[in-house]
Amino acid sequence: MKRIAIGQAGGPTAVINTSLAGFIENLPGNTELYTVENGYEGLAESKIQKADRKRIQKILDAKYDSGACLGSGRYEFTEDKMVQAVKNLKAYGVDSLAFIGGNGTMAALEKMEEIARAEGMDLQVIGIPKTVDNDLGMTDHAPGFASAARHVAYSVRDIGRDLESMRNFEKVRILETMGRNAGWLAAAAGALMEEEKCIICLPEQKISLKSMADEVRERLKSQETLVVVVSEGVEWDGANPISQAIIGGRVVLGGAATYLQETLRAKLGMFVRSENLGISQRALSLSVSETDRQEAYLVGAKAAKLLEENISRKMVCIERESNIRYNVHIGSCDLQKVKDAGERTMPLEFIRDRRKFYEWLKPLI
Amino acid sequence: MKRIAIGQAGGPTAVINTSLAGFIENLPGNTELYTVENGYEGLAESKIQKADRKRIQKILDAKYDSGACLGSGRYEFTEDKMVQAVKNLKAYGVDSLAFIGGNGTMAALEKMEEIARAEGMDLQVIGIPKTVDNDLGMTDHAPGFASAARHVAYSVRDIGRDLESMRNFEKVRILETMGRNAGWLAAAAGALMEEEKCIICLPEQKISLKSMADEVRERLKSQETLVVVVSEGVEWDGANPISQAIIGGRVVLGGAATYLQETLRAKLGMFVRSENLGISQRALSLSVSETDRQEAYLVGAKAAKLLEENISRKMVCIERESNIRYNVHIGSCDLQKVKDAGERTMPLEFIRDRRKFYEWLKPLI
Numbered sequence: 119m120k121r122i123a124i125g126q127a128g129g130p131t132a133v134i135n136t137s138l139a140g141f142i143e144n145l146p147g148n149t150e151l152y153t154v155e156n157g158y159e160g161l162a163e164s165k166i167q168k169a170d171r172k173r174i175q176k177i178l179d180a181k182y183d184s185g186a187c188l189g190s191g192r193y194e195f196t197e198d199k200m201v202q203a204v205k206n207l208k209a210y211g212v213d214s215l216a217f218i219g220g221n222g223t224m225a226a227l228e229k230m231e232e233i234a235r236a237e238g239m240d241l242q243v244i245g246i247p248k249t250v251d252n253d254l255g256m257t258d259h260a261p262g263f264a265s266a267a268r269h270v271a272y273s274v275r276d277i278g279r280d281l282e283s284m285r286n287f288e289k290v291r292i293l294e295t296m297g298r299n300a301g302w303l304a305a306a307a308g309a310l311m312e313e314e315k316c317i318i319c320l321p322e323q324k325i326s327l328k329s330m331a332d333e334v335r336e337r338l339k340s341q342e343t344l345v346v347v348v349s350e351g352v353e354w355d356g357a358n359p360i361s362q363a364i365i366g367g368r369v370v371l372g373g374a375a376t377y378l379q380e381t382l383r384a385k386l387g388m389f390v391r392s393e394n395l396g397i398s399q400r401a402l403s404l405s406v407s408e409t410d411r412q413e414a415y416l417v418g419a420k421a422a423k424l425l426e427e428n429i430s431r432k433m434v435c436i437e438r439e440s441n442i443r444y445n446v447h448i449g450s451c452d453l454q455k456v457k458d459a460g461e462r463t464m465p466l467e468f469i470r471d472r473r474k475f476y477e478w479l480k481p482l483i
Numbered sequence: 484m485k486r487i488a489i490g491q492a493g494g495p496t497a498v499i500n501t502s503l504a505g506f507i508e509n510l511p512g513n514t515e516l517y518t519v520e521n522g523y524e525g526l527a528e529s530k531i532q533k534a535d536r537k538r539i540q541k542i543l544d545a546k547y548d549s550g551a552c553l554g555s556g557r558y559e560f561t562e563d564k565m566v567q568a569v570k571n572l573k574a575y576g577v578d579s580l581a582f583i584g585g586n587g588t589m590a591a592l593e594k595m596e597e598i599a600r601a602e603g604m605d606l607q608v609i610g611i612p613k614t615v616d617n618d619l620g621m622t623d624h625a626p627g628f629a630s631a632a633r634h635v636a637y638s639v640r641d642i643g644r645d646l647e648s649m650r651n652f653e654k655v656r657i658l659e660t661m662g663r664n665a666g667w668l669a670a671a672a673g674a675l676m677e678e679e680k681c682i683i684c685l686p687e688q689k690i691s692l693k694s695m696a697d698e699v700r701e702r703l704k705s706q707e708t709l710v711v712v713v714s715e716g717v718e719w720d721g722a723n724p725i726s727q728a729i730i731g732g733r734v735v736l737g738g739a740a741t742y743l744q745e746t747l748r749a750k751l752g753m754f755v756r757s758e759n760l761g762i763s764q765r766a767l768s769l770s771v772s773e774t775d776r777q778e779a780y781l782v783g784a785k786a787a788k789l790l791e792e793n794i795s796r797k798m799v800c801i802e803r804e805s806n807i808r809y810n811v812h813i814g815s816c817d818l819q820k821v822k823d824a825g826e827r828t829m830p831l832e833f834i835r836d837r838r839k840f841y842e843w844l845k846p847l848i
Contacts, residue, residue, distance in 0.1 A: 185644030272768060280765065396761070
């Protein structure tokens with residue numbers, strides 16, 4: 119009999135509970151399931167509970183709900199805390215741990231396995247990928263991204279159309295997206311609109327406020343309205359001027375668009391408004407991509423299979439087999455390789471040729 | 484042969500082009516159609532053009548697109564400008580004018596008819612209702628509101644679920660909605676979530692920042708997270724502290740939530756973020772309510788019928804015939820009565836008993 123613990127970490131996505139359901143519904147029969155509350159915090163502070171039938175039903179009922187139904191959150195998961203986490207898992211007799219998360223989660227799983235091994239404990243670990251930022255390596259993309267990208271693409275196109283019809287009132291709208299150091303989500307903004315109607319600022323690019331003001335001025339000579347999309351991680355003139363706070367060791371971004379708004383108001387002397395697309399990017403159930411929903415379920419199910427096969431130290435990954443007729447294989451890769459790959463930003467190929475990126479993106483949204 | 488002009492005014496909705504299509508597709512055969520660009524501006528500055536078959540097709544292709552495809556916008560439509568507008572319509576030989584808009588549009592149509600009559604011109608005018616704020620009188624609700632309310636209800640519920648799963652990171656999220664002086668949209672925020680998880684601040688209520696801070700502190704004693712929804716028109720302690728600009732005689736609101744955020748940060752000493760639900764409320768096509776889409780089409784079609792029947796000085800209105808099995812009749816009412824009714828805020832009955840409001844709202848979203 120396996121004792122398996124499952125948790126969710128980091129910012130939720132609109133499909134993170136679908137992965138959880140995929141995992142639970144495909145566990146082998148002879149299993150005891152434990153749920154971890156509030157992500158790493160639950161591991162370190164032993165907020166672990168055996169899931170009875172009623173609790174499992176409640177989790178499965180949340181299959182299509184936004185938010186992480188086990189509780190996720192932010193938590194500074196230091197090595198000391200990981201040592202404690204391994205002790206806590208041992209106390210519950212847990213021998214297998216699956217976690218749904220991003221880069222931090224994959225690194226933590228590997229580290230915990232190492233700690234456990236050093237103490238003579240055999241801890242099987244499997245990572246289930248999740249990120250709206252799409253900054254996880256070793257997978258074509260991660261569940262959560264497609265729905266967020268779909269939300270961004272539709273929102274920016276529709277807000278652009280709204281702006282166009284209000285052209286006698288305002289000409290420029292600045293929209294801020296999520297993405298931290300990776301421009302995937304910001305770049306998705308242009309997927310459904312004409313290229314000239316939208317300037318996109320990626321964190322992968324060096325951009326100065328002056329050049330941006332010049333470009334806006336120039337574009338408005340030949341067109342009536344313009345949407346400027348700014349990734350939250352953009353460093354104007356080499357520095358991100360605004361972070362809202364630092365909590366649990368994590369910088370809360372926000373304000374890159376406001377900063378550009380103030381600059382354009384001052385430099386162009388025109389009324390410009392900015393808007394943050396906000397938490398809806400990762401949360402709005404109305405924006406969920408059907409592809410994302412299906413894949414989220416499948417990666418959860420695959421994690422259950424890997425546990426059954428006694429495979430460890432792997433992350434489930436999505437391998438794109440064909441783009442012409444979109445088709446994926448759900449595979450797995452070493453956690454070590456995910457760590458080595460590091461934070462995955464937009465490849466130069468996609469930055470240089472936006473159309474290539476949109477070809478890649480279209481089946482997802 | 485009738486010469487009919489049609490225009491769109493004010494902030495667009497996600498279904499304003501559906502009303503336009505409903506109007507055009509139901510015009511009598513023997514009609515010449517003229518389109519007015521950028522709302523009142525087009526009337527005053529004679530941006531009026533005869534719509535040929537190709538142009539009509541282009542408009543119909545935009546039937547489900549966000550934004551106002553004729554161009555809408557803001558414009559200070561003074562009496563002098565209206566006199567000019569009537570002259571311009573006369574110059575094109577236009578004898579019938581239909582406009583899709585809100586309270587301002589209905590008043591302007593009536594006034595233009597009066598001006599025309601004083602000059603011996605017989606100008607037939609019909610108003611097609613449209614507003615996301617739902618502040619138009621003499622109609623059960625106006626097209627555009629239902630989709631915006633649906634967007635707000637789902638967004639707030641989903642952001643609330645996201646917040647709940649991030650409870651070890653932040654406890655309170657403040658969300659700002661549209662609505663100006665009417666609380667309909669803000670109130671819609673609670674339609675899909677448990678009452679205790681959400682405080683809603685309506686412009687119809689007197690609210691002090693201190694009492695709000697106290698209530699948030701009190702609620703957090705018995706629950707982990709809390710969403711506070713603030714209508715953009717809320718007057719903290721009797722004054723709306725922030726307006727972004729005044730353009731075309733219209734105050735651009737925005738900042739009521741930021742103001743509360745700063746207050747809560749100072750008074751409760753906790754990390755609180757606010758977010759404006761933004762233009763997506765009126766624009767996001769993914770959020771469109773099917774009921775709204777159908778009704779938007781029908782009010783447009785009804786306007787065409789009224790023109791055919793030589794009826795004038797009326798606004799199309801939606802009369803709810805049954806709430807048990809939702810059913811509406813598309814009727815009409817005097818423009819004069821719409822004007823007399825004034826800006827329609829939330830009735831006391833709905834403010835006092837939120838459940839009654841949600842019963843009324845449910846079939847719309």
